[in-house]
Amino acid sequence: MRALLLLLAGCATASGETRTDEVPVVIELFTSQGCSSCPPAEQLLGKLAHAGTVGNRTVAPLAFHVDYWDDLGWKDPFSLPAWTQRQQSYARALGDDRVYTPELVVAGTAGMVGSQWARVEASLMGAPKQQPVAAKATWGAASLTVTATAPADADVLVAVWENAALTKVAHGENAGETLGGERVVRRLERVAEAGKTGSRTIGLGPWKAGGAVAFAQRKDMRITGATLLPR
Secondary structure (H helix, E strand, O other), X not given: OHHHHHHHHOEEOOOOOEEOEEEEEEEEEEEOOOOOOHHHHHHHHHHHHHHOEEOOEEXXXXXXXXXXXXXXXXXXXXXXXXXXXXXXXXXXXXXXXXXXXXXXXXXXXXXXXXXXXXXXXXXXXXXXXXXXXXXXXXXXXXXXXXXXXXXXXXXXXXXXXXXXXXXXXXXXXXXXXXXXXEEEEEEEEEEEOOOOEEEEEEEOOOOOOOEEEEEEEOOOOOEEEEEEEEO
């Protein structure tokens, strides 16, 4: 754990300054409140979200709650079929024969058990260098408007997250537990197609958006760049 905290703190130079790659690496945790193995991975994702860096890499953590645990005793209030479909797309792209929780995907290029810190850290440090995404955001009380220009080989998507309130889980594998939720994705929208400029207004619903990230994703699911859109 001490090693994890040191890595999250960043790498100090001889002058005492901390140098980071300011273009964030998008990391996606596929999780469920119905999965007893998921809370440790969600806690790790929360630490990454609060730290913002691992070594010299800036990170943009996201949590996608899948729905394939929902018929096993507890319906996750944040689960969506679309998030399960996104994980299935990663499985095809990465050559996996199944989906599972908790799975963490780094920059769309590598998947691993989300609570295995050594593998997560190695994948983050070895992730391809990311490029900034040309995106601007205008936040309103009930909506977010994003305008972005996509690179030639990738679409630009925007993920909006909520730092969710605690949930008391009444049934399923985590019955009796009270679970938090950091960076829970509530909206994922395509803003611009490859090589084009686009704009989209995204409704925020009754929940409180904590922030957003625009990222460039190719058809092979590789993420090549990102820009944080703080609220």
